[in-house]
Amino acid sequence: MNAPWHILGAGSLGCLWAARLQQHLDTRLILRNKAQLKAFQKHASIQLFDSPLAVEPSVHQVKAELASAKDTITKLVLCTKAYDALDAVKSVAHRFTDKTQIVLLQNGVGSQQAIQQAFPHIRLIACATTEGAYLKEPFCVIWAGHGVTRLGDFGEPKAQPQWLDEWKSAGFNYDWTDDIETTLWRKLGVNCIINSLTALHECSNGELTRPQNMVNLLAYDLQDLMIAAKQPKAAADLHALVWQVIEDTSRNQSSMLQDIKRGRRTEMQYMIGYAYEKAKQLDVEMPAVRKIYQQLCEKIDSLGLPVN
């Protein structure tokens, strides 16, 4: 009998992952508190709309529990925002064994290192996913964009985990890499530019053709940082990558703009904030990044949202 999958965080991606894994595998959702558990237990299921146009959801019966449960955790998918990631992992650490592996779905860079430092003996698998999902209501998820999840060992590359066969049988579109760090840095570059500028100008990704010059200046700065941080593969053709993503996602609102519009804390410190701090550490001059980071902090602060 395969060990169960534990999904920590019942937001958009957590509900999507739990609903899809549950179809083939023993899956448990770890909820935040007793109130959330009580709310879940009314239906004890997740509703999944396969696209924003889908009329009927599929319904998935999932077991739910709190972090304080006692059974061991072998395969954990961490589905919180980056700023909640470390505390969430700590909340279930009493259930880890020497076989525990954690799949990290967080956007940006920084949360993975924090978890690695706190849990150096746990196998961490980091992801960059283009899956898109949002909650219509609690435990009711719209699968807005069917994407691909690139994943790989955060730290020393090891043999591909056997559970990838389980993801395959659950219909996951994934792509294993031995160099997830390059993927994370490239995604960081894209997010630093697109998320920051769309949040500042309150525009769709496609409308970034207006501050075109700033897109290019930020890309030059970030390339300098990537070279200094010994990530030359991430720096290669960064401009072309960013313009390609702008074109491919032209009608999207970036996740940072969505957070700002909904009055929610952003993940800025794991995107442009990470780049800004890293540049200070490595003594890299990044005038465009500094300017946009400061403007973004001022805007977010003026909206009464946390800048950390």
Ligand code: NAD
């Ligand atoms: P979300 O805000 O919808 O969900 C996060 C959930 O985690 C919330 O329900 C929150 O209550 C829960 N949580 C936080 N701390 C917890 C704890 N200690 N115990 C239990 N639950 C806890 O976020 P999301 O949209 O699912 O995004 C998760 C991550 O995936 C983010 O880093 C995001 O940038 C990334 N991502 C999201 C999408 C998307 O389409 N939603 C796409 C790509 C990447």
Ligand code: KPL
């Ligand atoms: O990852 C994204 C985000 O919004 O967080 C991009 C690629 C910019 C798409 O909107």
